[in-house]
Amino acid sequence: MRHALIFAAGLGERMRPLTERTPKPLLVVGGKPLIVWHLEKLAAIGVNYVAINTSHLAEQFPEVLGDGSRWGLRIRYVYEGPVPLETGGGLLNALPLLGPEPVLTISGDVWCDADFAALPAEPAGHAHLLMVDNPTHHPGGDFRLDAQGRLHADGEPRLTYSGIGVFRRELLDGWREAVGDVAGVEAKPLRFKLRPLLEAAMVQGALCGSLHRGRWTDVGTPQRLAELDAALALRA
Numbered sequence: 001m002r003h004a005l006i007f008a009a010g011l012g013e014r015m016r017p018l019t020e021r022t023p024k025p026l027l028v029v030g031g032k033p034l035i036v037w038h039l040e041k042l043a044a045i046g047v048n049y050v051a052i053n054t055s056h057l058a059e060q061f062p063e064v065l066g067d068g069s070r071w072g073l074r075i076r077y078v079y080e081g082p083v084p085l086e087t088g089g090g091l092l093n094a095l096p097l098l099g100p101e102p103v104l105t106i107s108g109d110v111w112c113d114a115d116f117a118a119l120p121a122e123p124a125g126h127a128h129l130l131m132v133d134n135p136t137h138h139p140g141g142d143f144r145l146d147a148q149g150r151l152h153a154d155g156e157p158r159l160t161y162s163g164i165g166v167f168r169r170e171l172l173d174g175w176r177e178a179v180g181d182v183a184g185v186e187a188k189p190l191r192f193k194l195r196p197l198l199e200a201a202m203v204q205g206a207l208c209g210s211l212h213r214g215r216w217t218d219v220g221t222p223q224r225l226a227e228l229d230a231a232l233a234l235r236a
Contacts, residue, residue, distance in 0.1 A: 003098045004047045005091065006038055007163075008108035009055035009084040014220050023057045025108030026064055029225060030232030033064060035108050043071040045117040047104065051097050053078040053090045080189070087194035092172055100169070107163030111228055112216040119166050124149070125206035126171040127198070131159040132216045143202070143209070151207045153199050159209075162216055170206075171197055 008025040015024050025035035035052075042050060050073050054061050058079050068075030078094045085093055091105065102123055104116065112130075120128050129151060134141040141158030143151045201207040217228045 002047060002101065003049045003051070004042050004104040004106065005094050005098060006035060006050060006052045006106050006108045007087060007090055008035060008061065009053045009058075009080045009090060010109060011056045011084065015222060015225070018222055018225070019056070021057070023054070023060055024219065026060055027219070027225060029111065029219065029229045030235075034111060034219060035065070037111060038106050038108070039065070039068065039071050039073060039075075041116050042104070042106075043073055047073065049074050049076070049099075051076050051078055051094045052108070053080055053085070053094055055080045055082065055084040083191070085189060085191045088172075088197055089189065089191040091167065091194060093189050095169065095172070102166050102168045104166050105164070109219050110163045110217065111219060112162060112164060112212065113214045114162075114164065114212045114216070116164075119164075119210075120208075121166070123166050123168060123208055125168075125208045126201045126204075127165055127167045127207055129198075129207065129209040130162045130164040131209045131211050132162045133211075133213070134158065134160045135216075135218060137218070137220070143198075143207075145209050145211060149208050149210065150205060151198075151202055151209045153202050159211060162212060163218070171201060174200070 010024060018027060026033045050068060052061060052075060054077055061077055065075060076097055078097065080090060080093060114130060131145055138160050142161045143153060144155040144158050145151055198207055217224060219225050219228060
């Protein structure tokens with residue numbers, strides 16, 4: 001995988017007041033911005049091009065991260081406008097900037113100690129999702145992972161999607177039928193969630209995954225940010 005996409009366009013509403021002046025992926029944890037943890041790991045596995053989609057306080061990203069050369073990366077910023085395009089719209093909007101091979105995608109508001117090199121460069125299906133055990137704030141999980149590594153929308157036990165995955169372009173084929181007539185699909189640029197596309201791929205048996213049992217945090221509240229910061233301080 002030579003190309004990666006980091007989703008960093010969220011408004012960070014649950015993180016207020018911290019995100020009133022700083023985008024969530026630029027909040028500092030463990031001594032550096034949350035997104036920098038991702039950039040360092042991407043550089044370590046040989047990724048050389050990273051697209052970062054932005055919206056809220058977008059101008060701060062190039063101010064803090066520059067062109068990526070300090071990590072040996074080339075960063076391209078993709079401004080989505082004042083209203084984020086959601087994960088599906090964001091992926092579709094950034095796709096022209098990414099190569100034809102599968103792309104590693106990462107939510108800019110998670111922290112994870114997974115080895116990105118262990119993710120498949122060529123997913124068996126349309127996508128490969130890194131799953132984690134359900135956190136206390138999301139006890140119902142998202143999908144079921146079977147013994148063959150396939151993901152399903154029904155059944156138990158369920159796991160939580162970490163926000164880290166490898167996607168083929170084929171996942172977006174037929175996106176209009178999968179998404180349906182939801183608000184945002186007539187907008188310019190298009191705005192829609194990724195989940196309907198994932199569920200459509202599951203029906204075809206084309207969505208795979210693996211379970212990460214290490215540390216993962218959805219940095220969705222100031223409390224979780226503080227807890228992660230304290231845990232990383234103990235590791236230093």
